[in-house]
Amino acid sequence: MAQIGIDKMSFFSPHQYIDMTELANARNEEPGKYLIGIGQTQQAVVPPTQDVVTMAVNAADQILTPAEREEIDTIIFATESGIDNSKSAAVYAQRLLGLSPYARTIEMKQACYAGTYGLMQARDYVALHPGAKVLVMASDIARYGLHTPGEVTQGAGAVAMLVTENPRILTINRDNQFMSRDVMDFWRPVYAEEALVDGKYSAEVYREFFRDLWARYKEKTGLAIDDFKAFAFHLPFTKMGLKALRDILPEADEAKQALLLTEFEASRVYNKRIGNLYTGSVYLSLYSLLENSTTLTAGDRLGIFSYGSGAEGEFYSVELQPNFRDGLVTGQMDQLFDSREYMTIPDYEENFMAGLHGATDREFDITKDPAKFVLAGLKDQQRVYLAH
Known part of the structure; x- marks a missing residue:
């Protein structure tokens, strides 16, 4: 059987951020509660000119060659921050990225877990269709509300992954163990813009799922x-x-x-500065591990634990390939962090209330957004996406 896995990876997050020490001070909390107890130092802020579609295409655009844009025949978009209850975000991405019209486009949802399901569907599709290439995008905006317990765990970003045979970065082993259970630890009703969460309970379920799946994995694989x-x-x-x-x-x-x-510290370098990105979170952690570890070598087995509240979890392993860093975008994260703009807490709070709320036509000032793909506004209840 052909070796199948992630050939290329890319990441995107908006150009603004807030400092967690300042947020803690503004919320009358000890900074150590956020910096150490939560483990976050910065948080990405989403301007009105970015949403899950623009973030995903900004990530994917950096890794796709003209030939690959024609060859991709399946586009999987994982998100729990969807912009339409009917139309897949993958369809917007297909047009903006200039991908072949002869491709399937689908959006997947199961809290933070959907990116992993999309990745496994891509692996299995390539196995059944030798030579196929699948684009998987996991893009989300973690939003809980100002002055809420979950505010410190907000964030945003997108991970794009190209799944192929004979991949450059890693192969995905067929040793997956997964489980689901109806749990009300986190949810967002269709009428709500912010998520509802029982934070302590959710943390307990997360660890319970991991321990259960780890035990099952060891039993099944030896x-x-x-x-x-x-x-x-x-x-x-x-x-x-x-x-x-x-x-x-x-x-x-x-x-x-x-x-x-030590390897765990390497795996959380980027997440500490971005925050939560739901479906893409575990893959940003993987990206961080690949770039920041000083000891990883070809043939190493890595364990991946994916979890989505509500709840679904999966544990599986991957194997690193020779020259695995060649599938990453050189200097991408350094450039992102070096160019990000600091935002004060009052400005962040004002920004939080901006964006596309309701169906009224409006235009956004896209001149302040340095990203290639932006959301320019709303016209006739349709989102206006531009490349600039």
């Missing part, structure tokens, strides 16, 4: 913690993944524990 070089976790906030990792560390000796903790 593998153990020593067979893994590192783990990438879904990180709604980065301390969450650390707690889950600590649950299984006693299975390893001291040297292995130290190694896994």
Whole structure:
């Protein structure tokens, strides 16, 4: 059977951010609660000129060649921040990216988990259609509301992944273990713009799912913690993944524990500065691990834990390929962080109330947004997307 996996990866997040120390001070909280207890230092802020579609295409546009735009025949868009209850966000992405009209386009939803399901569907599709190429995009805006307990775990961004045979970055093993259960730890009714969450309960369910799936994975595969070089976790906030990792560390000796903790730190470098991006969170963590680890080599097995509230979880492994960093965009994250604009808390609060609320026609000032693809406004209840 052909080796199938992620050939290229790319990331995008808006050009503005707030500082978590300043947010803590504005909310009369000790900064350590956010910086250490939650594990976040900065948070991406979404201007009115960006949404899940523009973020996804801004990410994907950086990795696709003209030939690949013609060859891609399936476009999978994972999000829980959809812009339409009927029309798939993938259709907008297809047009904006100049992809072949002879492609399937679909949007998937199951909280933060949908990106993983999309990735597995892409893997299985390529297995059945040799030579096929599938574009998977996971794009989201984590939004809880001002002065809410979840405010510190907001964020936004998009990960784009090209799935092919003989991939440059990694192959996806067929050892997936998954589970679902009807749990009310997080949800967003169709009438609400902000999510509802029972934070403490959700954290407990997350760790419970991980422990259950890890035990099942070991039973089904015969593998153990020593067979893994590192783990990438879904990180709604980065301390969450650390707690889950600590649950299984006693299975390893001291040297292995130290190694896994070091690799975990590499895996959360970017998430600490972006915040939560729901469906793309675990893949930003993977991206961070690939770029910031100093010890990863070809053939290393990595464990991936994906979780979506409500709830669904999946654990699987991947294997790194020779020259795996060649499938990443060189300098992408450094450029993003170096060019981001600092935003004060009052400006962030004003921005939070802006955007497309309701059906009234309006235009946005796109001159202040440096991204290639932007949302220019609303006309006749249709979103106006532009490339500039």
